[in-house]
Amino acid sequence: MDKKHLIITSITLGVIAASSALLIGVTNLITKDKISQNEKEKIVSGIKAIFGNESKIKEESPINESIFAGEYKYINYVYTISDNSDVLIGYAFKTSGSNNFGKITMLVGYTSTKIYKSVYMISDEQTFASTLEDEYVTKITDNPDYQDVDVHCGATYGATLVKEMIDEVKGAVNK
Amino acid sequence: MNIFISFILAILSSMLIDNVVLSRFYGICPFLGVSKKVNSSFGMGLAVTFVIILATLICWPLYNYVLLPAGIQYLDTVAYILVIASLVQLVGLFIKKFSPSLYKSLGIYLPLITTNCAVLGVAQSNTDQGLTFLNSIANAVGTSLGFLLIIVVFSTIRVRLESANTPKAFKGLPIALITAAIMAIALMGLQGLFQGLI
Amino acid sequence: MKRNKGYTKANFLKGILIENPLFVSILGTCPALATTKSIEAAIGMGLLFTFVLICSNILVSLLRKLIPEEVRTPAYIVIIATFVTIVKMLTQAFLPELYSTLGVFISLIVVNCIVLGRAEAYASKNNVFDSLIDALGMGLGYMVALFTMAFFRELLGTGGFTFGKIFTFIPTYKLQIIPKGYEIKLFQNPAGAFIVFGLILATIACIKNRKEAYKAYLDKQEKIRKAQEAKNVGGNK
Amino acid sequence: MTQTGYIILAISILVGLLIIFIVSFVLYRKTPLPKGCEDMKMSEEKCTSCPNNSCAFHKKEEDKE
Numbered sequence: 013m014d015k016k017h018l019i020i021t022s023i024t025l026g027v028i029a030a031s032s033a034l035l036i037g038v039t040n041l042i043t044k045d046k047i048s049q050n051e052k053e054k055i056v057s058g059i060k061a062i063f064g065n066e067s068k069i070k071e072e073s074p075i076n077e078s079i080f081a082g083e084y085k086y087i088n089y090v091y092t093i094s095d096n097s098d099v100l101i102g103y104a105f106k107t108s109g110s111n112n113f114g115k116i117t118m119l120v121g122y123t124s125t126k127i128y129k130s131v132y133m134i135s136d137e138q139t140f141a142s143t144l145e146d147e148y149v150t151k152i153t154d155n156p157d158y159q160d161v162d163v164h165c166g167a168t169y170g171a172t173l174v175k176e177m178i179d180e181v182k183g184a185v186n187k
Numbered sequence: 188m189n190i191f192i193s194f195i196l197a198i199l200s201s202m203l204i205d206n207v208v209l210s211r212f213y214g215i216c217p218f219l220g221v222s223k224k225v226n227s228s229f230g231m232g233l234a235v236t237f238v239i240i241l242a243t244l245i246c247w248p249l250y251n252y253v254l255l256p257a258g259i260q261y262l263d264t265v266a267y268i269l270v271i272a273s274l275v276q277l278v279g280l281f282i283k284k285f286s287p288s289l290y291k292s293l294g295i296y297l298p299l300i301t302t303n304c305a306v307l308g309v310a311q312s313n314t315d316q317g318l319t320f321l322n323s324i325a326n327a328v329g330t331s332l333g334f335l336l337i338i339v340v341f342s343t344i345r346v347r348l349e350s351a352n353t354p355k356a357f358k359g360l361p362i363a364l365i366t367a368a369i370m371a372i373a374l375m376g377l378q379g380l381f382q383g384l385i
Numbered sequence: 386m387k388r389n390k391g392y393t394k395a396n397f398l399k400g401i402l403i404e405n406p407l408f409v410s411i412l413g414t415c416p417a418l419a420t421t422k423s424i425e426a427a428i429g430m431g432l433l434f435t436f437v438l439i440c441s442n443i444l445v446s447l448l449r450k451l452i453p454e455e456v457r458t459p460a461y462i463v464i465i466a467t468f469v470t471i472v473k474m475l476t477q478a479f480l481p482e483l484y485s486t487l488g489v490f491i492s493l494i495v496v497n498c499i500v501l502g503r504a505e506a507y508a509s510k511n512n513v514f515d516s517l518i519d520a521l522g523m524g525l526g527y528m529v530a531l532f533t534m535a536f537f538r539e540l541l542g543t544g545g546f547t548f549g550k551i552f553t554f555i556p557t558y559k560l561q562i563i564p565k566g567y568e569i570k571l572f573q574n575p576a577g578a579f580i581v582f583g584l585i586l587a588t589i590a591c592i593k594n595r596k597e598a599y600k601a602y603l604d605k606q607e608k609i610r611k612a613q614e615a616k617n618v619g620g621n622k
Numbered sequence: 623m624t625q626t627g628y629i630i631l632a633i634s635i636l637v638g639l640l641i642i643f644i645v646s647f648v649l650y651r652k653t654p655l656p657k658g659c660e661d662m663k664m665s666e667e668k669c670t671s672c673p674n675n676s677c678a679f680h681k682k683e684e685d686k687e
Contacts, residue, residue, distance in 0.1 A: 017453070020453065021453045021456055024448075024451050024452060024453070024460075025456060025459075025460060025640075025644060028448070028452075028460055028463060028464065029463060029637070029640060032463060032464065032466075032467035033633075035467055035471060036261070036262070036265075036467060036470050036471060036474075039470075039471045039474050039475065040259075040261060040474060042478075043474045043475060043477065043478035043479075046478035046479065047474075047477050047478050050477075050478065050481045054481075110316075110317050110318065110319065111193070111322075112193050112194070112196075112197040112318065112319070112321075112322035112325060112326075113197070113200075113316075113322075114316035114317060114318060115316060115317030115318075135485075137315055137316040137317060138316070139200065139201070139205050139316070140205075169193070209575060209576075210575045211419070212415055212416075212418045212419035212575065212578070213415060213489075213493070214415065215414040215415045215418060216412075216414060216415060216498055219411065219414060249635070253628075253631065253632045253635055254632055256625075256628040256632075257625070257628035257629045257631065257632035257633075258625065258628070258629070259629065259632055259633075261470055261473065261474055262470065262632075262636065263492075264466060264469055264470055264473065264492040264495060265463075265466040265467065265470055265636070266636055266639065267492075268462060268466050268495050268496070269462075269463075269466075269636070269639040269640055269643050270639060272459070272462060272643050272647075273639065273642045273643035273646050273647075276643065276646035276647050276649075276650045277642075277646050279650050280646060280649055280650050280653060283650070283653050283655070284653060301462075301496070302496050302498050302501060303496065304415040304493050304496050304497075306496075307492070307493060307495065307496050308415075308489055308493055311489050311492050311493070312488075312489045315488070315489060355590075355591075355594055356587045356588070356590040356591035356594060357583075357587050357590075358590070359590075360411065360583075360586055361583045361584070361586045361587035361590065362583070363583075364579045364580070364582050364583030364586065365579070365580060365583045367579045367583075368576045368577070368579035368580045368583065369576075371574070371575050371576035371579060372571075372576045375574060375575075375576065455648055455651055456644055456647065456648065458647065459640075459643055459644045459647050463640065
């Protein structure tokens, strides 16, 4: 391959790569804050699903800066929830964990009187996500005695992971 | 011990229950165009298995140790397609240079693998699902074995389909699709088998 | 096709009817079987696919004289991958519901046989306007094909059509045609996708056979009539 | 390593990947076929349906026409 031809090819490919990088960068600038805003909205709608429509986030902090600080495997964020007249009604813990079928991120809601309120699934990319959703998660939402819901439900590994997360949150709340 | 069991279960589940062709629909293009000869489809299956496992070995660390700390996860698809395409070319180069016999059996399929949806599908879903390294290897091994199994079984059935007297309109692809549907129903039954475990 | 007046119209209609990418040249079957669980997902997938196809066809035909012959495919793969990443980011931001429903299949457009095929077969040989029309035709044809698949799968699978679940700006509305307990759940499963796709291909093949048989019948009639006339002319002389 | 350091590292790795891909693509096209495989034929119908025009067997199709 003669020299000149090689240079032309590498220049054109370089221009294509640079222009595509530029295009991606520009779209990223446009969509970056919108995506994080979407995530925020998802959490707010989750909290509304757990604590009712008039609940709102009073303050939020990573777990280790909040009053529940400690050594946790799943919990990474905690939200204190209050209703419209700023009365504390409970806490929502954002937990995320994964097993060999995928990652689960969810919100676990506890009332201020340390009773398990409900669970909201933010993102469930497990392979058997739909079976987990129908067979287990719907059974433990708004069901105080989630302990005796059977874990063998066609998505056993996913269900045990969800249960471990709730138990860890229970430990944190009762601290 | 528990790790080993869950590793085997992950391979079994992505091989049989959540089969890549019949329930997740990655890799239908080669599945429909599979040729009648069993050894050629076996050759294609082996080539795809080799590329899937190699691709996962490279794509997973690339995502978690290069893209994630840099915060540019949205470039994952570009990175994966580059890795897979260059893998196919390098493997082809290697086979062409060093083993003509292997090239004779596998060489035909190498250009097809870049447009094979299963390879990129597995690499992309491994990181989208946030699997750990061990689990994504298990998923890759299970998926490629499942792909190999289904391709070989389907090519044997397709040989029988030629001699069956199907109605004129169903000749060729439509009857192959109906048999694939019956195979998918059979695999759906397997999900009950692992009800307690998976 | 030489550049006569109806070229652009034929070029556009080719994608939808004569060379429909899914039902005639059987390309891009992976997303077609997977994302046609509901009409909205199918239309969403069709829109994203058409957007990527149009952008990549335009850019490919713009650069067709610049890119040297032997590095054509890598350059096309890079261009298509860029547009797919852009589409993925846009859907994640503006249509999050569609993004979570389609999941991996948005990034699978990169390996979609149609996009690379059209880029190499058509866009690299024709000017920008023709490639744009070709991309529009192909994209619309693919969306129509996805829509028909999704129409049958959702009607039979869930007994009706739900709107507003994925495109959240439409008011949610559920049209129930088949009464609640009588729908066939199989069509929502993967096996149903194979059945619907197989049956549609069979009907197309049947129509084609029927047409050919009819034409053959007409030719036979024609031949018999000509033979008749030849005999009469021979007789009167 | 700061955030921008990671970004530069990631982008350089991606550019490296792109270069490896292009170089291997060109080399794959250049290396001659091994001795015994010149006349390898793909089954006819499969070759036409696959759109990968740059694949070696398509070249043979076009030369024939």
